[in-house]
Amino acid sequence: MEREWMAGGSAAVDGVAIDGFGDVRRAPITRVQAVADGPLALAVVGDCPVTEQELKLALAAVRAGRLVELTRWPGSYWVVASEGRQRFVCGDLAGTRAVYYTLRGEEGVAWATEARLLGRPLVPDLPWLAARLSVGEHHWPHRSPYEGIRLVPGGFGLLLAPGAPPQLIDISGITPVDELREGADRFGQVLNEAVQHRVRAAGRAVGADLSGGLDSSAAVVLAAGAGTVHAVTYTDGYTSGEDMAFASRVTEHTGIAHTVDMGADEQLPFSFPAGQPTGAEPVLEAAMYAMDASYMHPVRGLPLHLTGHGGDIVLDASSSCWVRLLQDGRRREAHRQVVAFARLRNTAPGPYWKALKQAAELGRSGSLERAADALERGPVTPEAAVAGWSWCRLGAGASWLTGYGRHQVAALLRHASGDRQTELADEFDQWAALRSVGASARGWAPYGHSLGIRPVYPYLDNTVVRAAFAVAALARRGLVAYKPLLRAALPELPDWLTSRRSKGSFTAQRIAGLAHHQGRLDELTASSPLVHDGLIDPAAVRPALAQAARGQSATLIADLHQMIVTCWWLSDQRAALEAAC
Structure with a gap:
C-alpha cells in the first residue's frame, strides 16, 4: 500500500x-x-x-x-x-x-x-x-x-x-448557480469523471462498497460503465432486507461480480479485536473494524476501493436550510415546508418549528453562548436535546460531564463564539458536515492499510463538492423526492433506484454490539483518561450504556458510539505515551 x-x-x-x-x-x-x-x-x-x-x-x-x-x-x-x-x-x-x-x-x-x-x-x-x-x-x-x-x-x-x-x-471557491437543473448538469459531469477516471486508470478490476443505498449504488453503476467492478456487501441478522434487495438489483442491472458476507456475533460493533490499528484520531468507524475485516476480504489487494462515503452531504441538506429561510425573512415559505416535512413523517410540526425559529433568532454565536450558560448552571439532562436543527445541541454526551468538565466545555464554547465563522445556518451546517465525513475518511486510512484496501471517495473530490454546494441547500433538500440532485444529475440511473426514499441504518447492530460487549465497554469508559482527569462521570455513563444495550433508547446510540471509540483510542494513546517515557 x-x-x-x-x-x-x-x-x-x-x-x-x-x-x-x-x-x-x-x-x-x-x-x-x-x-x-x-x-x-x-x-x-x-x-x-x-x-x-x-x-x-x-x-x-x-x-x-x-x-x-x-x-x-x-x-x-x-x-x-x-x-x-x-x-x-x-x-x-x-x-x-x-x-x-x-x-x-x-x-x-x-x-x-x-x-x-x-x-x-x-x-x-x-x-x-x-x-x-x-x-x-x-x-x-x-x-x-x-x-x-x-x-x-x-x-x-x-x-x-x-x-x-x-x-x-x-480556498472554498464555490460559485452559486440559480437553479437545480443548471447545477445538476455540472454535478453529473464531475461525479462521472470522479468515478470513471479512477476505474480506467486502475487498468483492472476494482473493489466497491455496495450497501444498497443510493450513494454507493450510484457509484457502482457509474464504475461498471468504465471497467470491471467487484462489489462487496455486508449483511447479518440485523440488516435491512430492503438494503440487501437493492444491492442485489444493482448487481443484476450492471452484471458485476458481487460477494455478500454474512456476519455473526464476532463482527458486531465495539469488539475492538486484538491487533486492530488505532489511527491518529478517534473515528466512529473504529467500532466497525471486525465487520470491515470480514466483508472486505474478497477485494483485498485490488488497486482501489470505491465508496459512497460523503454522498449524504453533497446530495442532501439538513433542516438548517429552513433556518436560512427564516434568516432571509422568508418565514411563510419556511413554515410551509416544515409543516409538509412533519406531515410526511406523521410528526407534530410545533416542536420542530419552535426549535428552528430559536436557531434563527439566536444565530451561531448566541447559540454557543446559550449552551455555555446552560452548562455552567448545572447538570444537563439528555431530555434537553431539542427536535429539529440546532447550532449547538446539548444531548446525552453533555449529561455525562462532571462539574469541572462542564466548565471546561463552556469555556471552549465561549471562545468559539467569537471565532469568524459564517452565521448563515445552511452554509455553516454543510461545511461542518463535510469536514466531519472528511475526518472519518482520513481516520479510516490506517484501517484500510491494515486490510489491504485503498479507499477512494469520489463524492468528496473538490470538483464534486463544489458542484454540489453551488446548488442551494434548499434545492438539495427534497421533500417529495429524496436526493433530487442525484436524479436530476444522472438521468441514466434506473428510476427504481433514484426513486428510493428509505435509508439503511446500523442502529440494530450497534444495540446488539453494546449488549454483547457491555461489561468490557463499561470498564473501558471507567478507566478512561477523561474520567481520570475529572471531565467525565462514569456513574452517569453506566446507566445510559445499560439502557441502550437493552434497546430502550436509540437516541443515546450516537453519543455512546462517540464516547466508546474515544475512550478506546485514548487507551492506546496513553499506552504509547507511557512507552515513550
Whole structure:
C-alpha cells in the first residue's frame, strides 16, 4: 500500500525531497508531480490526473497568488506551491487530505500531513475531546486531538512567509448557480469523471462498497460503465432486507461480480479485536473494524476501493436550510415546508418549528453562548436535546460531564463564539458536515492499510463538492423526492433506484454490539483518561450504556458510539505515551 505523507518547515522526518522544495519530504513511493521555473514551484501529491503541461501553466497562478486555481483539478490530493518567498500548502475541501502545523518559536512553523511527523509528543487534548463528545467538533474546525497541534480546516490552505504568523487562506471557491437543473448538469459531469477516471486508470478490476443505498449504488453503476467492478456487501441478522434487495438489483442491472458476507456475533460493533490499528484520531468507524475485516476480504489487494462515503452531504441538506429561510425573512415559505416535512413523517410540526425559529433568532454565536450558560448552571439532562436543527445541541454526551468538565466545555464554547465563522445556518451546517465525513475518511486510512484496501471517495473530490454546494441547500433538500440532485444529475440511473426514499441504518447492530460487549465497554469508559482527569462521570455513563444495550433508547446510540471509540483510542494513546517515557 502506498504512503502519501509529506512534512515541511522544521519537521524532522526521513524521506525524499520533492523537486523544487528542498525542505519538504515525502514518503519514498508517494505519487507526486512537480514542476519548477526559477523561484516558482508547484507540486501535486496524491490521486490527481493533472498533466505536466497543466502544472506548468498553473505556475502563472502561483506567481499571481490565485491559489484557488491550484485546487480545481479532479481527484484527491495535496498542493504545495512556492513563489520564492511564500509557501502555500493545502489539502482538499473535505479535509480527507489533512495538513497539521505547529509553532516552533524562532524555528518558525512546521507542517505535515500526519501529526506524528511534526516531531513533538502527541499529548491528547482532553478538554477538547470532552467538548467534542458533548457538543460536537464543528465549533473548532482548526483544532486537532493533540495539544499544541493545529489542523488546517477543510476549505482552507496554509500560507507561510518568513517572519510572519501562519495565515489561513479560503480556498472554498464555490460559485452559486440559480437553479437545480443548471447545477445538476455540472454535478453529473464531475461525479462521472470522479468515478470513471479512477476505474480506467486502475487498468483492472476494482473493489466497491455496495450497501444498497443510493450513494454507493450510484457509484457502482457509474464504475461498471468504465471497467470491471467487484462489489462487496455486508449483511447479518440485523440488516435491512430492503438494503440487501437493492444491492442485489444493482448487481443484476450492471452484471458485476458481487460477494455478500454474512456476519455473526464476532463482527458486531465495539469488539475492538486484538491487533486492530488505532489511527491518529478517534473515528466512529473504529467500532466497525471486525465487520470491515470480514466483508472486505474478497477485494483485498485490488488497486482501489470505491465508496459512497460523503454522498449524504453533497446530495442532501439538513433542516438548517429552513433556518436560512427564516434568516432571509422568508418565514411563510419556511413554515410551509416544515409543516409538509412533519406531515410526511406523521410528526407534530410545533416542536420542530419552535426549535428552528430559536436557531434563527439566536444565530451561531448566541447559540454557543446559550449552551455555555446552560452548562455552567448545572447538570444537563439528555431530555434537553431539542427536535429539529440546532447550532449547538446539548444531548446525552453533555449529561455525562462532571462539574469541572462542564466548565471546561463552556469555556471552549465561549471562545468559539467569537471565532469568524459564517452565521448563515445552511452554509455553516454543510461545511461542518463535510469536514466531519472528511475526518472519518482520513481516520479510516490506517484501517484500510491494515486490510489491504485503498479507499477512494469520489463524492468528496473538490470538483464534486463544489458542484454540489453551488446548488442551494434548499434545492438539495427534497421533500417529495429524496436526493433530487442525484436524479436530476444522472438521468441514466434506473428510476427504481433514484426513486428510493428509505435509508439503511446500523442502529440494530450497534444495540446488539453494546449488549454483547457491555461489561468490557463499561470498564473501558471507567478507566478512561477523561474520567481520570475529572471531565467525565462514569456513574452517569453506566446507566445510559445499560439502557441502550437493552434497546430502550436509540437516541443515546450516537453519543455512546462517540464516547466508546474515544475512550478506546485514548487507551492506546496513553499506552504509547507511557512507552515513550
